[in-house]
Amino acid sequence: MAFFRITLHRSSIGMPERTRGVLHALGLRRRAQTVFHPVSRQTAGMIMKVKELVRVEEVDCSLSKNQVKAERTPDAGFYLERKVQRMEG
Amino acid sequence: MFGPFRITNPLSGGLLWKIPWRLSKFQKRRHRERMRAVDGVIATVDAALAKQGETLEALERWKREMPTEAEMLPRDKYTVFDRKAKRYRKGIHKVPKWTRVTQRVNPPGY
Numbered sequence: 068m069a070f071f072r073i074t075l076h077r078s079s080i081g082m083p084e085r086t087r088g089v090l091h092a093l094g095l096r097r098r099a100q101t102v103f104h105p106v107s108r109q110t111a112g113m114i115m116k117v118k119e120l121v122r123v124e125e126v127d128c129s130l131s132k133n134q135v136k137a138e139r140t141p142d143a144g145f146y147l148e149r150k151v152q153r154m155e156g
Numbered sequence: 157m158f159g160p161f162r163i164t165n166p167l168s169g170g171l172l173w174k175i176p177w178r179l180s181k182f183q184k185r186r187h188r189e190r191m192r193a194v195d196g197v198i199a200t201v202d203a204a205l206a207k208q209g210e211t212l213e214a215l216e217r218w219k220r221e222m223p224t225e226a227e228m229l230p231r232d233k234y235t236v237f238d239r240k241a242k243r244y245r246k247g248i249h250k251v252p253k254w255t256r257v258t259q260r261v262n263p264p265g266y
Binding site for chain 1: 190193194197198200201203204205207208210212214215218253255256257258
């Protein structure tokens with residue numbers, strides 16, 4: 068099943084109430100937030116209403132919020148070989 | 157004399173804003189990039205729907221009526237029709253929210 072990966076790129080501040088309502092219906096509340104919606108005529112129509120504000124890709128599967136966050140979290144730069152027991156006091 | 161509270165025309169009298177009459181080359185470039193981004197969104201949505209064998213009236217209408225960034229004349233890219241302006245054109249940066257609205261076609265003959 069194909070999905071639209073929609074990211075809010077431009078803020079909706081000062082835009083008409085209809086436009087803000089469409090963003091709300093898409094589940095986009097803040098800039099750089101990403102949501103996934105199945106490819107359908109309904110979703111496509113909503114994207115058409117806010118095309119200047121969002122960035123859209125077509126992807127094969129939907130990701131959870133944590134997976135999206137993990138995608139853009141940089142590598143920690145270290146890894147834990149084994150845990151050392153903490154000293155008391 | 158200097159600093160943030162210097163006496164200049166925009167600061168001392170109420171509404172005198174210094175918006176230049178034309179766009180800078182950097183504004184023009186960013187404007188083109190924004191228009192291309194919109195074209196990209198349209199293309200993505202169109203391709204995704206076409207894969208499912210579906211279409212959308214709003215999308216078809218856009219493709220029928222709206223030129224893409226590459227097809228537009230510089231005159232339409234950077235200026236818009238204005239009935240009050242001299243020679244009926246003003247810079248597109250005078251349009252409210254111009255970086256977040258689409259304004260591509262103008263009345264024929266102007």
